[in-house]
Amino acid sequence: MAFSAETCVAMHIGDRAEQQDRVGLFAHPKRPGVMLAVLADGMGGHSGGAMAAEQVIMRAKQNLEVYAPGHETPQELLSSVIDEAHVVIKLTRFTSEKDPHSTAVTFLMEQGRAYWAHCGDSRIYHFRGTETVSRSGDHSLVGELMRKGRLDEEGSLRHPQRNVLLSCLGSEREPRVDYGMLESPDAGDAFLLCSDGLWAYFTDVELASTIQSAPPREAAERLIAMARERAGGAGDNISLIIVKLVPLASAAR
Incomplete structure (x- = not known):
């Protein structure tokens, strides 16, 4: 089935003094149908995290502009964005x-x-409808404990070291990068990129159901409002990108 992509990029500062998340959604300047979404959650004290996250967005935009599918694979493009941002x-x-x-x-x-x-x-x-087809694994202490079966989903949200990362850009160690692909996406598929300021307050079912039930902008507004309410005045920066695939007839309407 032919499909079109409906998208939304959204951010909220939460209860922090500074917005250190960054997001970007870019179309290839010369190749129709090529789109790159990127999200970065910066860390490093006042303005340091924002500087780091901004480098990720800049690398993504610049590398996409010179991306030539005949000479570079999609994975090589995505890898170059992360690796070059890490060095900078x-x-x-x-x-x-x-x-x-x-x-x-x-x-x-x-x-x-x-x-x-x-x-x-x-x-x-x-997501496919309200089903979670896949979810990336966190490169964090809590994520590693969950992979080893020593911590469940509920316990991970209360763990005192839930914010400790084992891999990120800018550290002394080379970043760990995990990849995924979908050979034949179709109408009904949806993708959500988000920082922990959002996902920490939702189950997978809640995220999928909200995105399925509304256009991307309305879904983003609902998710941010619910995250803010559940944070109780102690919320982190929030950032998200929704890419929702819909039938061409629906997009026309």
Whole structure:
């Protein structure tokens, strides 16, 4: 079935003094049907995290502009964004008094296929209707404990070290990058990129149901409002990108 992509990019500062998340949604300047979504959650004290996250967005935009599918694979593009941002963020440590770090999650649509990559605990979800087809694994202490079966989903949300990352951009160690792809996405599929300021307050079913029940902008507004209410005045920065595939007839309406 032919489909079109409905999208929305949304952010909220939460209860923090500064917005250190960054998001971007870019179309290829010369190749129709090629779209890159990117989200970064910066860390590193006042302005340091914002600087780090901004580097991820800049790399994504610049690398997409010179992306040539005949000479570079989708995974190579996504890898270059994360790897080059990591190097630049590390270099800024020597030119400032900051210690900047960032997560990164990238999502590429090209020729009817979907590709993604992530590092850190910002997530990408793939929903089909209200079903969660896949969810990225967090590169965090809590994520590792869950993978080893030593912590369940409910316990992870209360763990005192739930914000400790094992991999991110800007650290001394090379970032761990995980990849995914969908060969034949179709109408009814939806993708959510988001920072922990959003996903920490929802079950997968709640996220999928909200995105399924409304257009992307309305769904984003609902999710942010619910996250703010559930945070109880102690919420982190919120950022999200929704990419929802709909039949062409629905898009026309």
